[in-house]
Amino acid sequence: MQKAEENTQYAITAKNLTKAFGEFIAVDHISFNIKQGEIFGFLGANGAGKTTAMRMLCGLSKPTSGEATVAGFDVSSNPESIKKNIGYMSQKFSLYEDLTVMENIRFYAGIYGLSDKDIKEKSAHLLQHLHLDHEKNKLVGSLPLGWKQKLSFSIALIHEPKIVFLDEPTGGVDPLTRREFWEMIYEASQRGTTLFVTTHYMDEAEYCHRVSIMVDGSIAALGTPAELKKQYEAESMNDVFLHLARQATRQAD
Amino acid sequence: MRSLKFLLQKEFRQIFRNPAILRMIFIMPVIQLIVLPLVANYEIRNVNIHVIDHDHSMYSRELIRKVTAGGVFQLQGYSANYKQALLDVEHDKSDLILEIPQGFEKQLVRESEAPLFIAVNAINGARANLGAAYLNTILRDYNQEIRTQWIQFPKFDEIPRVEVISNYWYNTHQSYTLFMVPGIMVVLLTMVGSFLTALNIVKEKEVGTIEQINVTPIRKHHFILGKLIPFWVLGLFVLTLGLLVGRVIYGIVPMGNIGLIYLFAAIYLPAILGLGLLVSNISQTQQQAMLLSFFLMMIFILMGGLYTSIDSMPQWAQVVTWFNPVTYFIEVMRMVVLKGSSFNDIKGHLGVIALFAVVLNTWAVVSYRKRS
CATH class of the missing domain: 1.10.357 (Tetracycline Repressor; domain 2)
Structure with missing residues (x-):
């Protein structure tokens, strides 16, 4: 219990977190602490181990060794308690395409245990905020990708989780929608939600409070975008990323 | 919940x-x-039979009529020699060959018994088995019939005959x-x-x-x-x-x-x-x-x-x-x-x-x- 209190100042902590699949070490002793309300950019080339690390933090994958806590709960021993406190949006679109917008909202709100009154209020607010009032009875499969992603993010936030994990949330989305998406991320951060974001867009990396860059399963750099640019004498996060990613020996998938 | x-x-x-x-x-x-x-469905219908009648007698005609009357056997061919009948089987036109030897009637009347020959195309095993079994039943019936016709006197059969009658329960008509x-x-x-x-x-x-x-x-x-x-x-x-x-x-x-x-x-x-x-x-x-x-x-x-x-x-x-x-x-x-x-x-x-x-x-x- 004492340990949980100690960690409450941090939304996420990781210490030597490792995941091995047989001989292959996908995530190799990574350590970091993420403060509440922080937007943490988790960068890395394809196959660097980002998704595996994120899956461990979400309780979807059991760490081979090392420790990590999310919302004060240990990922190895208490993954189900973590799940009550996090939202998750994966790179695969994960709403039900054969359900309507409203039905998806109701379903996810329902399984997170929201009351009928809450579901009604939240969904009305959400639909209004996303300007989806007229589309609420349309099947999600018929919506454009950008709208789907925004809806998906809003649904990941519906139970007011302390931490939200976003795995390449803006992949394939147009620049305007991406911009709106990041406005939503900022709003969530201002309400005190911690955001853990993976992305391949380096302009998005500049929007993060702090970023880490993974190379071959380890964290090669960690700091604010300004710090990293200074450290690597680069003009943009893009240059920082290229500088580090070129050191990789692992084949990208 | x-x-x-x-x-x-x-x-x-x-x-x-x-x-x-x-x-x-x-x-x-x-x-x-x-x-x-x-x-x-396991019921066998449309079994093609090829008859070789070397006898051309009243009894042989009666036998053929009896075999084909039931609806199970279709008289597919009628020839004078086995070779031709076998050709029919080889071309999958016939399933069964029934050969009635020469002197069938004569032997039947004289010795009260006469041999018949049945050849079965066993490529389709179930069909062949059931077809042959069914043909045997018909022949037995025919045999019985002739005997009752002949043995008029004495009225009571000297040889005791046992007839088995099956009664199918739960699915009466099978x-x-x-x-x-x-x-x-x-x-x-x-x-x-x-x-x-x-x-x-x-x-x-x-x-x-x-x-x-x-x-x-x-x-x-x-x-x-x-x-x-x-x-x-x-x-x-x-x-x-x-x-x-x-x-x-x-x-x-x-x-x-x-x-x-x-x-x-x-x-x-x-x-x-x-x-x-x-x-x-x-x-x-x-x-x-x-x-x-x-x-x-x-x-x-x-x-x-x-x-x-x-x-x-x-x-x-x-x-x-x-x-x-x-x-x-x-x-x-x-x-x-x-x-x-x-x-x-x-x-x-x-x-x-x-x-x-x-x-x-x-x-x-x-x-x-x-x-x-």
Whole structure:
């Protein structure tokens, strides 16, 4: 219990977190602490181990060794308690395409245990905020990708989780929608939600409070975008990323 | 429990929006029940017979008339030598050759007995066996007839004759539809139960929504119940549809209590759904799930006593059938529909199937992992 209190100042902590699949070490002793309300950019080339690390933090994958806590709960021993406190949006679109917008909202709100009154209020607010009032009875499969992603993010936030994990949330989305998406991320951060974001867009990396860059399963750099640019004498996060990613020996998938 | 309500709501909505599932539930059972019993039939008809008559006598003509009169044998050819007849068999035109030797009549009258020759095309074993057996019966009848004609006096037969008359219980007219339809219903229920559940869950794996579910605090058994209950309801619906088709089209009214069939199905379905869950746990794609289900289904059907009698299987195969849930339901179906068996007669079967349900579902729940 004492340990949980100690960690409450941090939304996420990781210490030597490792995941091995047989001989292959996908995530190799990574350590970091993420403060509440922080937007943490988790960068890395394809196959660097980002998704595996994120899956461990979400309780979807059991760490081979090392420790990590999310919302004060240990990922190895208490993954189900973590799940009550996090939202998750994966790179695969994960709403039900054969359900309507409203039905998806109701379903996810329902399984997170929201009351009928809450579901009604939240969904009305959400639909209004996303300007989806007229589309609420349309099947999600018929919506454009950008709208789907925004809806998906809003649904990941519906139970007011302390931490939200976003795995390449803006992949394939147009620049305007991406911009709106990041406005939503900022709003969530201002309400005190911690955001853990993976992305391949380096302009998005500049929007993060702090970023880490993974190379071959380890964290090669960690700091604010300004710090990293200074450290690597680069003009943009893009240059920082290229500088580090070129050191990789692992084949990208 | 509240999350279960939302899961069920979602599943039912998805099922009623999926045209493929609706087709499978409504159309497949009706078509299968109408078509299969008509063709899955052991009655032998249209056996082509080739007759070689070397005798050309009154008795031989009478014999040929008798053989072809029954409707089972079609006189396909009539020739004077064996070679020609064999050619017909080789071209698959004839199934049987009946050769009446020269002097048949003479020998019959003089010595009261005469040999006949039958050759059978055994490529289709079942057809050949039954055809030959049937031809033998006709010949025996013919034999009997002649003897009664001849032996007028003394009126009382010196040789005591024993005639066996069979009395078929429970299926008086030995109707194949009455035998097949209940069995086919079981197969349908099994297919709907295991295929649909397995495909449904694997589809969520493929699309990626299952990962979203796994990251929610949803309880494992709630998720699984949310998948099982809708397909349990669908299974009972398919059973009702099957019983209705059986009644309307074939006039099959179960002799026993129809409630017993539902009771058994209500316990049988969870067992089959549990199997579907297991299949989905080990399959990553719908293709894998489909192939695995198909493989299991073939064994279930061929080793479930639907088409072939379990009693005539080799000992090891009979042991295998004990582990086939389909066996028990087919037996119960036939017992209740044909014989009017009561609860006491089927309670042993019920117990076994309940055990299947518990074991398969426990296995499925344990092997379902929310995290890797």
